[in-house]
Amino acid sequence: MTGCSLGFINPLSVLENPGTTAGDFYARNFEKKAQPGRVILNLGPQHPSTHGVLRVLCELDGEYVARCEPILGYLHRMHEKMGEVKTPWQFLPNLGRVDYLHPLAWNWAFVGAAEKLAGLTVPPRAEWLRIISCELNRISSHLLWWGAFVMDLGGFTPILYAFEEREKINDILQIITGSRLTMANFRFGGVCADGDARFFKLIQEFIPYLRERLKMYQGLVTDNVILRRRLEGVGPIDVDLCQRYGATGPILRAAGLPRDLRVDYPYGYYDQVELTIPTGPVNDSFGRYLVRLAEIETSLSIVERALKVIPDGPIIMEKAPKVSWKLPAGESYMAVEGARGQINVHLVSDGGKTPYRVKLRAPGFSNLSLFAEAAKGTLLADAIAILGSLDLVIPEIDR
Amino acid sequence: MTDPDKWLTSWRSLGALSVSRHDLAKEGLTVSAFLPLAALIQAAQELKQARYSLLDISALEAKEGFVVTYHFDSLDQPARLAIRILAPKKKPLAPSLWSIFQGAEWHEREAADFFGLVFDGNPNLVPLLLPDPDEFTGPPPLRKAEADLAPVSKLGLLAQVEILDPDFGELLGLAQVSDSRGGQA
Amino acid sequence: MDLSLAIFVQIIAAVLLIIALMVGNAVVMVYMERKVAGFIQRRPGPYEVGPWGTIQAICDSMKLLAKQLYRPGNVDLILYYLAPVLAFFPVLLLFLPIPFGPWLTALHINEGIVLILAFAGLGVLSNLLAGWASNNKFSLLGAARAVAQTVAYEIPMILALLAVVFLSGSMDLKRITEQQGQWPWEWNILLQPLAFFIYLVSLVGETNRAPFDLPEAESELTAGFHTEYSGMGFALFFLSEYANMLLVSFVAAVFFLGGYKGPIADGFWWLFIKAYAVMFFMVWIRWTFPRVRFDQLLNLNWKWLLPLGLLNLWATAIIMKIFL
Numbered sequence: 001m002t003g004c005s006l007g008f009i010n011p012l013s014v015l016e017n018p019g020t021t022a023g024d025f026y027a028r029n030f031e032k033k034a035q036p037g038r039v040i041l042n043l044g045p046q047h048p049s050t051h052g053v054l055r056v057l058c059e060l061d062g063e064y065v066a067r068c069e070p071i072l073g074y075l076h077r078m079h080e081k082m083g084e085v086k087t088p089w090q091f092l093p094n095l096g097r098v099d100y101l102h103p104l105a106w107n108w109a110f111v112g113a114a115e116k117l118a119g120l121t122v123p124p125r126a127e128w129l130r131i132i133s134c135e136l137n138r139i140s141s142h143l144l145w146w147g148a149f150v151m152d153l154g155g156f157t158p159i160l161y162a163f164e165e166r167e168k169i170n171d172i173l174q175i176i177t178g179s180r181l182t183m184a185n186f187r188f189g190g191v192c193a194d195g196d197a198r199f200f201k202l203i204q205e206f207i208p209y210l211r212e213r214l215k216m217y218q219g220l221v222t223d224n225v226i227l228r229r230r231l232e233g234v235g236p237i238d239v240d241l242c243q244r245y246g247a248t249g250p251i252l253r254a255a256g257l258p259r260d261l262r263v264d265y266p267y268g269y270y271d272q273v274e275l276t277i278p279t280g281p282v283n284d285s286f287g288r289y290l291v292r293l294a295e296i297e298t299s300l301s302i303v304e305r306a307l308k309v310i311p312d313g314p315i316i317m318e319k320a321p322k323v324s325w326k327l328p329a330g331e332s333y334m335a336v337e338g339a340r341g342q343i344n345v346h347l348v349s350d351g352g353k354t355p356y357r358v359k360l361r362a363p364g365f366s367n368l369s370l371f372a373e374a375a376k377g378t379l380l381a382d383a384i385a386i387l388g389s390l391d392l393v394i395p396e397i398d399r
Numbered sequence: 400m401t402d403p404d405k406w407l408t409s410w411r412s413l414g415a416l417s418v419s420r421h422d423l424a425k426e427g428l429t430v431s432a433f434l435p436l437a438a439l440i441q442a443a444q445e446l447k448q449a450r451y452s453l454l455d456i457s458a459l460e461a462k463e464g465f466v467v468t469y470h471f472d473s474l475d476q477p478a479r480l481a482i483r484i485l486a487p488k489k490k491p492l493a494p495s496l497w498s499i500f501q502g503a504e505w506h507e508r509e510a511a512d513f514f515g516l517v518f519d520g521n522p523n524l525v526p527l528l529l530p531d532p533d534e535f536t537g538p539p540p541l542r543k544a545e546a547d548l549a550p551v552s553k554l555g556l557l558a559q560v561e562i563l564d565p566d567f568g569e570l571l572g573l574a575q576v577s578d579s580r581g582g583q584a
Numbered sequence: 585m586d587l588s589l590a591i592f593v594q595i596i597a598a599v600l601l602i603i604a605l606m607v608g609n610a611v612v613m614v615y616m617e618r619k620v621a622g623f624i625q626r627r628p629g630p631y632e633v634g635p636w637g638t639i640q641a642i643c644d645s646m647k648l649l650a651k652q653l654y655r656p657g658n659v660d661l662i663l664y665y666l667a668p669v670l671a672f673f674p675v676l677l678l679f680l681p682i683p684f685g686p687w688l689t690a691l692h693i694n695e696g697i698v699l700i701l702a703f704a705g706l707g708v709l710s711n712l713l714a715g716w717a718s719n720n721k722f723s724l725l726g727a728a729r730a731v732a733q734t735v736a737y738e739i740p741m742i743l744a745l746l747a748v749v750f751l752s753g754s755m756d757l758k759r760i761t762e763q764q765g766q767w768p769w770e771w772n773i774l775l776q777p778l779a780f781f782i783y784l785v786s787l788v789g790e791t792n793r794a795p796f797d798l799p800e801a802e803s804e805l806t807a808g809f810h811t812e813y814s815g816m817g818f819a820l821f822f823l824s825e826y827a828n829m830l831l832v833s834f835v836a837a838v839f840f841l842g843g844y845k846g847p848i849a850d851g852f853w854w855l856f857i858k859a860y861a862v863m864f865f866m867v868w869i870r871w872t873f874p875r876v877r878f879d880q881l882l883n884l885n886w887k888w889l890l891p892l893g894l895l896n897l898w899a900t901a902i903i904m905k906i907f908l
Contacts, residue, residue, distance in 0.1 A: 025531030029523075041721050049803035063725070063878065072505075073528040080513070081540050116425055152803045154794060154875025160625040226795060227874050243452040243474055245502035257474055264477035265427070330555030333427030333470065333479070346457045346468070348556070350549035357541075359457035361470075366454075369505045380725075381877045384804050398528060 026071045030057045038066060041380075045074045049152045049384050052394035054368075058383070065375050065383045070368055075398040083358030088114050088188065089323045091358070096182035098360060099396035101141040104134045104177075105338035106396075107186035110358075112267055113334035113347040114188050117327055123317055126190035127269045128310040132203070133173055133191075135299040135306075137183070139210070140169040141339035142292050142299075145391045149289070150221060152388035153230050158221050165213060168206055175199040188325065190316025203307060207300050214296060222293065231286035235374050235386035238283055245370035249341025249363050250295065251390065254280030254287040261337035272309070273302050285389040292391070327355055340364050340391050364390070364397040403429040406480060409445060413438040416485075416567035419560045423479070431468075431481035431556075433567065436494060442482055443469070443499045450474045453496065456506035458514050460543050462550040463570055464488050465514055469496070483556065485567075486516060495520035515539040591691075595680065598690030602679045606827045607645075613826045614641035616860075617867050624871045648822075651815035656719060659812070663717035668813065668820035671710035674703045675827040682834050683758040684852040685844050696757040697745060700835060701738070704790070707828060708734040711792075711799060714821070715809035726808025729878060730792065730799035736885045737789035737796075743893030744783040747776050747900045748839045761843030766850070771842040778896045780840045782889050784865070787832040789885065791825065794870040798878050829866060833859035 044055035053074035059067040096103035147159030170180040176193045177183035185192045242252045258277040262270040278294030280287030329351035335344045341363025348357040367390045375383040410432040421428040454470040465486040472479045495518040496503035507518040508527035562568035622629025630637030681696030683689045715727020752763045773780045789796040800808030810821045837858035846854030
């Protein structure tokens with residue numbers, strides 16, 4: 001096509017000659033393999049459906065995604081370096097900021113790794129408080145994902161309903177963590193604050209309330225025919241794909257494998273909790289949707305159980321480590337089931353003031369890496385649905 | 400094949416430099432091994448066939464070189480294990496696992512960003528988390544000053560270790576050397 | 585006075601009134617949309633500016649007026665500025681044949697619905713121009729979607745209206761209104777329920793409203809064809825979207841809901857009440873449903889609405905031939 005007589009630059013002209021577009025390093029790198037005549041679409045880093053600052057370069061064949069590549073690093077803060085230059089105590093608040101939706105799981109992963117390495121024992125009440133807060137946190141993470149996911153599909157309303165529940169959870173967690181978003185109340189050998197009577201009363205009220213609401217969501221959103229048509233059969237992710245990319249969490253469970261670290265490697269007192277692992281009846285986006293909603297139920301029953309058995313007692317061990325605490329030399333690997341999958345902390349210490357190496361394994365990192373393969377050949381709208389169904393939290397991926 | 404002992408046997412036959420047993424409850428691993436660079440691909444292939452998946456690639460810089468730890472877990476039952484390689488400082492080149500576990504691409508790119516490691520066979524070894532080379536020219540951020548480096552033997556990576564390669568033992572400064580290299584101990 | 589001069593003056597006056605109506609409608613609709621959305625989403629909606637937030641929409645429009653017109657580089661200047669104007673002005677003509685009351689029609693012509701359908705097709709041209717001229721790939725994709733969608737949904741829309749035209753034997757909007765009675769059971773909706781349903785679905789597609797808002801699907805294409813417009817450029821698209829909604833709602837009211845006729849006293853108030861009821865329906869589904877996918881949208885049109893519309897048309901024709 002040639003430009004029209006109005007002196008207009010044809011936007012397609014640059015597409016026919018790849019290599020001529022102005023773009024940054026990644027766009028040029030991506031374009032090298034592009035076939036001529038295809039549109040290269042740059043989704044993000046500022047785009048409504050990338051939940052923050054993910055950037056996805058897509059090569060479009062019509063509206064089909066022929067090839068795509070996520071570009072990371074727009075929210076990279078080098079938490080691993082901070083882990084090496086701060087003492088473990090000073091590094092603790094960072095963990096609340098790695099994944100702002102499920103900060104307590106990250107707390108637990110790091111604190112747990114240090115406790116394993118130093119052989120600290122946590123008092124029972126603290127263990128149960130950890131389970132309660134971590135599970136409530138998981139519910140709030142799943143709720144936000146649910147709202148944002150439906151918003152990706154064009155339904156604006158559910159996210160505001162989800163936020164209503166999140167507010168209630170935040171009200172509860174605020175009592176023991178002191179914050180509503182970047183929580184960091186875990187300490188080496190316990191937690192920092194005990195729940196008072198109001199804390200337990202609010203949870204008791206919240207559990208039946210959320211169960212009622214989940215029933216409503218089933219009718220309002222899950223059974224909506226448009227939503228089902230948008231999700232069913234879209235973006236199947238099978239076990240083989242999960243294996244090759246190391247995907248974990250709800251994605252692996254939706255693929256049909258009941259892998260859950262709370263059962264496989266029970267940390268804390270999870271071995272005292274009876275846990276049903278929801279697995280997906282189907283491995284498409286809708287299966288992942290169902291698995292996450294079922295996990296809310298699972299978490300509720302865990303909290304219910306924990307409320308029954310939580311004993312009185314201290315919330316932190318005697319002679320708990322102080323700010324200048326040094327980790328003993330050694331290596332430990334702690335894995336925690338986060339809302340998005342395996343959160344692993346690989347802690348290596350040489351006995352010095354600061355850890356020698358803190359490797360944070362973000363579940364979203366591996367889950368996102370399979371997106372390029374899962375989205376290949378789908379419609380752009382489906383690719384957005386797949387991206388949403390992976391439940392990405394960019395700060396966690398970029399660390 | 401999720402029995403840790405079987406992996407020890409398999410790694411021995413691949414010419415492992417050392418093998419270690421770990422306490423799963425304390426260290427989160429069952430077994431681990433230092434493999435020579437050439438044996439890494441073969442070991443990963445065996446792990447893939449046994450339905451293991453690659454969890455992460457965790458690199459660190461020690462006095463002797465870069466220790467790259469590949470964490471694997473089985474899809475069928477809890478049996479986390481680790482393979483380590485020691486990439487020399489002068490030429491930090493390691494084989495890429497991309498052809499077996501495609502997810503390794505990003506983990507390797509991350510390690511390349513942070514440590515300046517080079518993974519041979521990675522199809523797209525451009526910066527992942529760090530800015531592109533036009534913008535960021537500093538040294539890899541997780542490299543340590545010479546004075547801060549610790550030897551591998553001090554890092555606890557070798558719990559209950561059995562050194563199979565005498566040269567490797569000498570390099571790490573560990574005396575315990577097994578003479579039955581490749582065989583069942 | 586010369587008769588043609590009288591008609592000319594009448595049309596000028598009518599156009600001025602219609603512009604006022606369009607702007608007023610946009611203000612009312614913005615307020616209604618935000619309040620209804622707030623109600624559906626269990627939040628108050630606008631309530632700070634003026635009593636119950638009623639002045640919010642006016643403040644919004646003042647903001648849009650005062651905003652800098654930002655133009656990205658490498659756009660086609662003429663087309664870029666022409667597109668919003670072209671979106672706005674054809675809509676003016678479309679209101680001319682609407683009978684607001686027994687004696688309240690700006691331009692009474694025999695084939696009123698032909699004029700409306702013909703000029704309504706122009707709207708998509710502006711979307712295409714905006715998408716093409718913006719030099720933005722999102723805009724281009726949005727424009728391509730807009731054309732495919734609007735062209736597709738015009739057909740079942742016409743089929744549905746044609747069934748009513750068969751029934752009343754006229755394309756004159758006033759005659760169609762006159763043939764319906766005052767009470768709801770005398771309206772065409774009872775004679776043509778299927779046509780009304782088809783029309784209702786396709787008017788959502790025609791006006792690019794959610795859940796059929798594919799041309800501006802925000803989670804995929806940021807804002808589709810008007811991604812690169814700011815200030816009044818955006819405001820004109822906005823105005824024309826609401827004006828289009830009002831128009832198709834008027835047509836729905838005239839064809840199926842008895843137009844200006846209603847219990848107690850006929851008059852323009854009935855037309856407005858019915859049109860705003862249809863608009864409320866559009867707002868309601870926008871905030872309730874997720875968005876369909878583009879192929880599903882076209883499948884719905886070509887595989888369901890079009891055959892159903894044709895069947896309905898045939899059935900209407902046969903029944904009329906036999907019984908009337």
